[in-house]
Structures are given as C-alpha cells and as structure tokens.
Amino acid sequence: MKIDTLPIGMFQENIYILHDNDHVLIIDPGKHADVISRCISSKETVDAVLLTHGHSDHTGAADDAAELYQCPVYIHPDDRIMIDPSGRTVRSFEEPVYSATADLMPGKNRIGSFDLEILHTPGHTKGSVMIRYRNVLFSGDTLFAGSIGRTDLFGGDEDEMTESIRMILNLPNDLKVLPGHGPASTIGMEKKVNPYLKIVEAGGHI
Numbered sequence: 001m002k003i004d005t006l007p008i009g010m011f012q013e014n015i016y017i018l019h020d021n022d023h024v025l026i027i028d029p030g031k032h033a034d035v036i037s038r039c040i041s042s043k044e045t046v047d048a049v050l051l052t053h054g055h056s057d058h059t060g061a062a063d064d065a066a067e068l069y070q071c072p073v074y075i076h077p078d079d080r081i082m083i084d085p086s087g088r089t090v091r092s093f094e095e096p097v098y099s100a101t102a103d104l105m106p107g108k109n110r111i112g113s114f115d116l117e118i119l120h121t122p123g124h125t126k127g128s129v130m131i132r133y134r135n136v137l138f139s140g141d142t143l144f145a146g147s148i149g150r151t152d153l154f155g156g157d158e159d160e161m162t163e164s165i166r167m168i169l170n171l172p173n174d175l176k177v178l179p180g181h182g183p184a185s186t187i188g189m190e191k192k193v194n195p196y197l198k199i200v201e202a203g204g205h206i
Contacts, residue, residue, distance in 0.1 A: 001134065003178070004039045008032055013057040014180055016138055023047050023113040026065050027131065027138050028180060030057045033064035040069075047112020050104060051075040052140025053128040054082030055153075056095040058180060066099040073097060074104040074111065076120060079127030082155070091154045104129055121168070123161025124149030136176045137187070143168060143177060145185040148196045148206070158206055165200040 004017040009031045016027040017039045024046045029036055040046060046069035049062050054075060062083075066073050075083065075097075085096030106120040106129070117132040121142040128149070131138040141149035142164060151158045173188030190197055196206050 003136065005178070005184075006035060006039070007181075008035065009057060009060075011057045012181060014178065014182075015061075016178060018114070018133060019044065021113060025050055025111070025114055025133075026069075028052055028058040028140065029061035029065045031060045033061040033068055036061065036065060037068060045112070046071045047114060048102075049073045049099075050111070050131060050138075051079070051083075052131065052138060052142075052180060053125045054079035054155075055093040055125070055141070057093065058140070059083055059097055060095060062097050063099050073099045073101045075101050076104050076118075076127030076129050078122070079125055079155070082125065082127075093153060104131075119167065121164035122155075123151055123157055123164045125153070125155035126157075126160075127155070128164075132175070135174065136178060137171070139177050139179045141180040143190065143194075144179045144181060145177070145183050145190070146194055147182075148194070149180075151206075162200055162205050165197055165206065169197060169201055 002019040006015040013030040018025040022044050024044050026049045048071050049065050062073050082094045083097035109116045119130040121128050124141045171187045175187040177185045
C-alpha cells in the first residue's frame with residue numbers, strides 16, 4: 001500500500017491517492033486532475049473517486065478525474081444536494097458535479113479492489129464520512145490534527161458533530177488519521193491533545 005498526499009489550492013486541501021496492488025482510489029480531488037494523474041502509472045487501474053463530503057475544495061476535480069479514468073464517483077446521499085447540477089441554489093463552497101454518482105453508504109463497502117469501512121460522521125455537513133482502509137482513516141473535514149471541521153456552513157450541526165466525536169472516541173488509538181487539511185495524526189494523539197475530543201469525552205458538548 002502507498003498513499004500520495006497532494007495539498008492543493010487556496011485552502012491546501014489534501015488530495016489522497018491510495019495505491020494497492022496496481023489499483024487506485026482518488027479521495028477528495030479538489031483541483032488539478034493533471035497533477036493527480038502524474039502520481040498514477042499507466043499500469044494502474046483507478047477504481048473510483050471517493051468524496052468525503054460535498055464542499056468544492058474537495059470535489060472540484062471529480063468530473064475531470066472520472067472522465068480521465070472512466071471511473072465512478074461516490075458520495076454519501078445526504079450530500080448529493082451540494083453537488084447536484086439540476087435546480088440548485090449555489091451556496092458557499094459548493095459546485096456541481098456532472099458525473100454519475102454512486103452512494104457511499106455507512107458500513108463495509110467493496111469498491112473495486114478495496115475493502116473499505118465507511119463511517120457516517122455528520123456535523124461538518126449532513127453527509128460527511130470518514131473512510132477507513134486497513135489502519136488508515138481518511139477523515140475529510142470531520143477531524144483534523146488538533147481540531148475539527150466547522151459547523152456553521154450549510155448542513156453543519158453542532159449536535160451532530162458532538163455525536164460524531166463520540167463515535168471517534170471509540171476508534172482504536174493506533175489508527176492513522178489523514179485529514180482533509182493539515183498534517184496527519186493518530187486517534188490516540190487526538191484523544192490526548194484535541195480539545196474538542198477532550199470536551200466530549202468529559203461529557204460536554206462542542
């Protein structure tokens with residue numbers, strides 16, 4: 001297994017390219033499909049584009065990547081409204097995705113050659129998810145090193161984020177966290193230093 005991390009764009013959103021046995025998943029392609037393609041060899045097969053949520057800094061190159069590799073785009077159904085090109089009201093951090101999309105549902109998922117666990121973690125958006133592969137957790141904008149995603153945008157909810165943090169507190173300490181922005185961490189480290197996790201662990205509300 002190999003993971004490329006590409007922080008791209010104004011918000012330095014982390015695009016992740018997950019390689020295993022000549023198969024690839026592209027996670028949160030925010031911009032520049034041409035830059036992404038430089039990390040993928042001609043002998044590899046791209047199985048899918050996965051979106052942890054519907055904000056444009058995570059979805060901006062989804063169409064280009066899907067067209068380039070002729071692969072499906074997955075998103076949780078609760079965030080479809082954010083990328084739906086038909087009859088939309090454009091809000092901050094939203095752009096349409098025109099490719100056909102499939103549902104990224106909670107629980108065990110077999111996508112291409114990858115056995116994934118999808119954790120539904122609303123709070124930043126209604127359809128925010130974290131994607132677990134082996135001992136790696138792609139946490140999107142739910143969990144960052146030392147922080148969490150904001151809850152004041154469309155679909156954000158403090159109560160839901162609090163419940164999502166309670167779920168995170170039950171994850172194994174050695175699970176590596178690869179967030180949507182910023183440096184990597186581990187669940188164990190976040191339990192020690194992340195003030196939001198500490199508040200919820202103590203019975204509080206963010």
